[in-house]
Amino acid sequence: MLKLNITSETAPLKTVVLGTAKSNGPVPKLEEAYDPKSAEFIKSGTYPKEEDMVLEMEAVAAVLEKYNVQVFRPNLIEDYNQIFTRDIAFVIEDKFIKANILPDRDEEIEAINHVIDQIDPEKVITLPEDAHIEGGDVMPYKDYILVGTYKGDDYKEFITARTNMKAVEALQELFPNKKVVSFSLRKSNDEARDNALHLDCCFQPVGKDKAIIYKGGFLIEEEYEWLVNLFGKENIFEITRDDMYNMNSNIFSISEDVVISEKNFTRLNTWLRQQGIKVEEVPYAEISKQEGLLRCSTLPLIRE
Template sequence: MRTVVLAQSQLRLPDASLFTPEQLDAEIAIMPKGKRALIHSLMGKDHAIAMPERQAQWEAERTAFKAVLEKHGVEVFRPRLLTEYEKAAGGKQGYSNDFVRDPWFTVGNYVIEGSLMFPQRRHEVLPSRNIMYAEVLPAACTYTALPQPEIMPLEVDDGGPGPFLEGGDVLVYGRHVFVGHSGRASTLQGAEHLRKLLAPSGYTVESVLMKPDILHLDCTMGMVREGLLAVYADGLLDGVPKALANWERISVSQEEAANLGTNGLPISPTVYVTDPFFKRIGDEVAKHGIRVEYVDFQISRGFGGAFRCSTQPLWRETV
């Protein structure tokens, strides 16, 4: 990894009045049980205002992560902060600027703006646009965006008007692209849009079906380096994809996966970043001659994302 965008830490969750109790429980069911009460308490509130000390800890996590990236020679960009106008425009749906992996992503020489299922996240790409204008438009690459999703009721959660395609569901292995599908984020229509875009350049796009209690593909499967996979295999309805079936596996438990155990970030084939909460996984990674860097990311993980979710690589060298 040579250049990466590292997320900011801004979040206001939607008003609870937008959900029935059953809908709200269903939406946060992907979170570990110990984190759900926090989400309930933050509905309709800006995290920085409601919990300033916790906000400072959250920002410190990203600062510590930035230091690790830069120590290993990675150039780090940050999205700008949301304007007050953008926050106000979110209305009861709230706003977010905290996980840069999902609103846009890169596949080879393609930079693609996705389409997010949660309404409060659909403008999350905007704080990264200045980086795209400065770094992407002048480059020899394709820059495109999926169609804007239609407005849909909350209960239409799968296969609806979309298309939805989120970066956390997109894992790239050479010319093979895996797109997760659990009904929580990316849809099969989103994968079809990606397939149509990439096929002329020789890419294969494969949909990977997951259990409905998993948000994104990188919450159940992570490529540590060539030939080594961290995976919660029981979360994959059809098992590990055939293209990765012969890779050596570090098995991740359901509890570890729910806490983002597969969401570490490989900086290079010899350096991997994870949380000390996953020391067991880190020890397994280290057995393969890989240096493991640990950063406490408990606040970020409490919102459903870790190291991969918090970063968007602009430039990786092929090794």
Template sequence: MLNIDIKNETGRLKSVILGIADSFGGTPDPEWAYDPKSKEHIFNGTFPKEADLKAEMEGFAEVLKKHDVEVYRPQNIENCNQIFSRDIGFVIDNKFVRPNILEKRTRELEGIDCIVDQIVPDSLIEVPEIARMEGGDVMPWNEFLFIGYSEEEDFNRYEVSRTNKAAVDFLKEAFPGREVKAFELNKSDTDPKENALHLDCCFQPVGDHQAIVYKGGFKKVEDYHFLMDYFGSDNVIEIDREEMYNMCSNVFSISPSIVVSERNFTRLNNELRDRGFTVEEIQYSECAKMEGLLRCSTLPLLRL
């Protein structure tokens, strides 16, 4: 059986599910695109090609294996985008949560059944129908569980609202040992520069007590101030609107000292190195065209 345990975002990674780009369906019709950045590239004729996506993901897999991470991959489903495995399940402590995701994405769940079946049944948590969530909005961070969400008005209004208040309430009950801190996110179905698709599109911890933050992703300024106070302003790398659009907060930690990042994030990568991180730079700009990047592509199973 698979050993699972996730306490935070940066502990030494031992095993992970990395998505795949095989048979991902090519350029979808605009009505089947469920985020504004994908729609932008569809209309511009710049939507990514399968061969480029596969090359980027295999480059990511090589870096993970280089650091002795066991990498699992979903079973291929024809004409299904299975790149962003983060959203279709997540581990908190020694529990695997199977969320209720956007209806257009439900086929993706079948691709990881062969892996989830290796987890002891007592460690599986089923989510009630009323609670809607995706893993990009859920971040275990030591004593905290950080959650990005939308209140009912925004959740019913925007397709890009993926996690609702019922999900926040459910996770509070399911993990009573965690202090749940929920952040309302700014949403837009039409403008990717005004849309925080998930919490990890505007915030992510790195190291032992540092973070990347985009102020404009948060609907309430007090949530931004909470993060600045909690981490300390000297420990926060703030990114701007353009960097958020390019997915700069969506890097991925292999350990507290090793971060995988997109090679074009020059300012961010230099800042991380200045702070003592080892930065593994890879090409991942094609995946970014679908409003997801490195964290979005991974579903960590075990961190030490």
């Protein structure tokens, strides 16, 4: 049995599910795009090629192996995008929470049944049907569970709005000992630079007490300020609108001292090294064209 344990973003990683780019399927039609960034690359004819994405993901697998992390991969579904495992489920404490995601993506969770079967069934949680949530919006940090959401009445009009307040309330019920804090994110169906698809697209804790943040990803300035105060201004790396577009806040921590980051994130990677964090650089620019990066393609199950 897998004894799940996730209470932070940066504790030493033991076990993870890493997505796969194999048999990714044909280039989607424009109307099939789930986010504005994918749509942009479909339009320009530069949508990522499967062989390039496979190489990028294998580079991540190699880094995880180097640090003796146990890595599960999804079973292959022919012609299906299975890169972003963070969307389909997430772990908090010892609970595996299935995400209620876009209905077109139901099959993705079935492809990791070989992993779910190793978890105590009582710890596998399905939220109420009207509670929409994706793992990219959920971050445990100390006594908090930080959650990205969208509260607008026009929620249904945004394919980019993935987590609603019903889900935030459901998390508070599941974890009464935690403070669940929600953040309203900026959404756009057609401009990727103004779309914080998930909380991890504009914020992520890193190291012992540091964070990466993009102010423009937050709709309500007080909520952004609350996060800055939580970490302290001197511990925060502010990213730009273009940095967010390139997914600078979507790196992935193996521990407080080691992160996997995209090799082109020069400014960020320099800052991380200045904080005493070892940066394992990988190429991930092709996958980033689908508005997801390293945190999106990993589903951590056990951290120390």
